[in-house]
Amino acid sequence: MKMRLLTEGWIRLRRFLCPHCGNEVHFGNSQCVRCSALLGYLPSRDQLLMIPADQNPFNGSGAYLKTCANRDLIGCNWLSESSDEELCLSCRHTTKISDISDEINLVRWARLERAKRRLFYSIIKFRLPLENGPDGSSGLLRFNLLSDKIRPDGKTERIMTGHYNGRITINIAEADDAIREKNRTEMGEPYRTLIGHFRHEVGHYYWDKLISEQNVAEEFRAVFGDERRDYSKSLKTYYKNGPAANWQNSYVSAYASAHPWEDFAETWAHYFHMVGGLETAYAYRLDPQPLMANEPRLIQLEDPYHVLDVQQLIDHWIPLTVAMNAMNRSIGNHDYYPFVLAEVTLGKLKYIHDLIVANEVPFAA
Ligand SMILES: [Zn+2]
Ligand SMILES: [Zn+2]
Ligand SMILES: [Zn+2]
Structure with missing residues (x-):
């Protein structure tokens, strides 16, 4: 049988x-x-x-x-x-890679692509618009995975992780656990991962595509603030003076308070974390239920990528993160989700949810 x-x-x-x-x-x-x-x-x-x-x-x-x-x-x-x-859909979006005859670069590249495939997995599941493949023209999504270079004069040419006009640059040293952990500690961040970098940077790309190019920046500003304020000055101020006072009340992370674009990219990444985490929870039947008998039991979400109301996601995500944090603490690891989602942040997640739902397209391989 x-x-x-x-x-x-x-x-x-x-x-x-x-x-x-x-x-x-x-x-x-x-x-x-x-x-x-x-x-x-x-x-x-x-x-x-x-x-x-x-x-x-x-x-x-x-x-x-x-x-x-x-x-x-x-x-x-x-x-x-x-x-x-x-090349597969994910790999063909990488247009520049550091010298892979160097064994260290090859290992780092492999780690980055592993994280990037998870990014593409979510993009496909959300049915977000995605051009078939970059051809070098401007505005198409593409990835440059590069390392710092020592110039002939002995000075180091630093590669900054960031996004510009569809081109996402990642400093591949981030794929080294020791280096990434050092950066995380120095920046005072509770969470720093390769998948987090990809989800954040692609948020900037989709800001261009779904907000700027579709002329809906007014709605964006009502939720995230005015992005027309000087970007490089805002970042300089952030790195000099630290995050906005009481940032926890309005932002998902300290860095999100640097500028509305960063706020959007950080919140966008968290939306991806939340939905990806809920999908895995459903697959493994991780199903934390309320402690008190008089609180309603939650019915698990079969497909968190396509729910109508963001509140359904949040209602499941918060107890799941509490349970997962407890799991990690029970074996001495860092918290699974070291963040607190304030009321204002939930409104931003709702904006991103509605934006993604409004821009769904059928996926073409
Ligand atoms: Zn088998
Ligand atoms: Zn591939
Ligand atoms: Zn950013």
């Missing part, structure tokens, strides 16, 4: 089974640890498929598929769904 999965029929998000032997496999796996089947992730269908031995390209689910050209180099397990693209 074929064993029925307990979850069959209703749970499909975030947990995957090996198509060959049925063992549980994970989003980042290139191979099943039990039967050694080669696996590839198909972004348009959110599926891990088995790659037939010695067949590449291959016909999978009626489509022409091939492994990403970066598979052997950095362990990218995504599949390309386009006959004229050697």
Whole structure:
């Protein structure tokens, strides 16, 4: 008798089974640890498929598929769904990389791409507009993953992580745990991760696309303040004087108080954290319930990427983060979610939720 999965029929998000032997496999796996089947992730269908031995390209689910050209180099397990693209959807958005003949750079690049695939996973799930691939023209989303350079005069040319006109630059040293932790401590940040960098920076890109280019900045200003105030001066003031007084009452992080653009990017990243976290919670049935019997029980959200009311997300997210923080404390780790969401911040999350819902487009691979 074929064993029925307990979850069959209703749970499909975030947990995957090996198509060959049925063992549980994970989003980042290139191979099943039990039967050694080669696996590839198909972004348009959110599926891990088995790659037939010695067949590449291959016909999978009626489509022409091939492994990403970066598979052997950095362990990218995504599949390309386009006959004229050697790279997967995520990798093809990287247009510049530091010298990868340097082993250290290669390892850092692999870590960054791993985090970036999670970014693209969410972009696809939210059905956010995304051009098929960068061609060098302005405004298209693309990533430069670069390292500091020593110039001939012996001075260091620093690479600043940031966004400009669709181009996201990440200093790849951030992929080194020791360096990132040092930066985190020096900046007084409670949380600093690669996925956090990607989610933050892409928030700037989508600010351009969904707010500036669509002429809805007035609505933005009503929630986040006036972004026309001098950006570089605001950042200088922030780094010199520290965050706004009582920033916790209005901002998700201290840095968000530097300028409305940073506030938007920080809150945007948190919206991604919240929805991504809730999706995982649903897949694993992490289901914290109220302590008091008279409080209503929560029904878990099957698809947090597509709920109508942001309040549903928040109602689930807050108890989940409390439980997860307690879990982490119980083994001596940093808090899972070291943030407090004030009333004003919740209003900003609502703005971002409504913005994303209003801009959903059907995904084309
Ligand atoms: Zn298997
Ligand atoms: Zn790839
Ligand atoms: Zn920023």
